[in-house]
Amino acid sequence: MIDAKELQALLLSSRNADGGWPSRRGRSWTEPTALALLALQGAHVSGEVRAITASWLADQQSPDGGWCPCATVPTSTWVTSLALLALSQESEHTHTCPKGALWLSGHVYPELNAFQDFLLHKFDLSPSQAPGSAPWFPGTAGWVIPTAFSILALSCWSARLNTPTIQPAIQRAKAYLLQRRCPDGGWNHGGSLQRSETSPSYPETTGLALLALANSSSSSLEPALKLAEDLLLRPDSTEGLSWLLIGLAANGRQHEEPQWTMRPKTTQDIALHLIALQTLRGRNPFLQLPV
């Protein structure tokens, strides 16, 4: 079992010279770097490490306001949510975020108009860009994970920005998540049920969706919470275990620090493991307001 101190050392040792993180090896990418920064914000590290990481992340912002997954790919994607969450705690960079939040709110798919709604009902079809869902990659279908991250990032910035499009986007996204539950009460990647009727929920998506829906005061979350507690007894991955702990804690279900039998294998694993341990001690970096 690895403790927080060892995890932190492991995380710092895998940092690239440019200040960002790879997932395992290679160049720095936005997702692992943002997660590493979120983990380091709750750890005892030098201000310099945080500042360099935050600068790397801020530098990746695209002219359209969003963030690209890595320097090679010039398209803003779902990782914008993670960058917005991580930079919300870095006062030198918060000024870059409003444009990103607007980009993000514009990528939560809108409600259907009356004609589209009529056609879909008439032919018993489901919309390819479901209202309230957010895509991994612009223009494709929306899924549970990017939608949950959109809720978290937009909720973080909504009070600060007071922009009329943000709250409706959050409400649409929450409604989408509630609609996309599996028959067992949790969430998987969020596909339609056709030919996947018996698909089970995944630990990571169930934990993350519960986190995104925390404070929704929805009694209908009870089956999902029960499922999450059940999945916690038999997690299949470090990422799954971490999201379950974070999601349950966000809904007031505190659990003892579990015996971690799996070794974290990627930057994302290490960072999420650290964040989950912080969450058990009352700090949840995904539910903070900007500094």
Added chain:
Amino acid sequence: MATSLNRRYFFLGALGLALSCARRDLRPSPVRRVSIVRAASYKHDLTDVIRRILYDHRVAVTGKRVLLKPNLVEFSAQAPINTNPILVSAALEAFYSLGAASVTIAEGPGHRRMTLDMAEAAGFFSSIARFEDIFIDLNTDDVQHVPLSNPVSGLKELYLPNTVFDCDLLVSLPKMKTHHWAGATLSMKNLFGVVPGSIYGWPKNILHWAGIDESIVDLHRLFPKQFAIVDAIEAMEGNGPILGTSKHVGAIVAGSHPPSVDATCCQIMGINPEKIRYLNLIGEKSAWNWKAIAQTGEPIAAVRSPFALHPDLRHLRL
């Protein structure tokens, strides 16, 4: 008047024929060889089987950088969802024994993000020495811009992992399975795993939007140096690729022309290759005909075992 009409019809007919010829390559299809080898279980000497297949197909291995691309989809040590790691290990050993300069294993699963944890649960860590050192997660590998020339799908470009271009031979190592959309998932559909989730997400929905069958064809055409080894020892029938059930076939199907390997697999599964759209597209775009395949080793009839098909896909039955 009649002459005028006849001339017009003749002209239009000739134009139609010309367009049709331009679309479909009418050169005679070269006969492709596909090996079908019996292997009752994973306890068989699979290294020897693969070595013999490579020798039989005269695959140039000496000094080459080989990339093995198994199919890793979900957590399950029991259900035959993933390529069995014992077969992957045997392939690794076989390629090294024939003089490969390097053999790397790489995969980018399309449903779940935690590739290494899935690989561990599927037995890759215990079956393959130093697995983490020789494995690349294609979902998070560094990428390069790849323009698609004359794509069949709507895709104009993709960002793809450097690893798949830094090899001399790409070896597709799929599990033989039914697929609830494509009909069957075999060596060509297995290449969906080279599309990075860190950019396009889980699932790799951009390929669905561009057309599953069309994307299969476009990805196949990006890699001219391929070899396919299909794990048909324990396969999956019914509602594959995840929710299906185990089906014992007891064979390995292999060859250097993936469409021919897949067409052979379809026949073993009791699926009509003519009704698999991506194979049809390959036929339209090249001088290939699924009937021009020479199976070596076992004849198809000796291992044919019709797979249960999803009710919506029963029209695919051979």
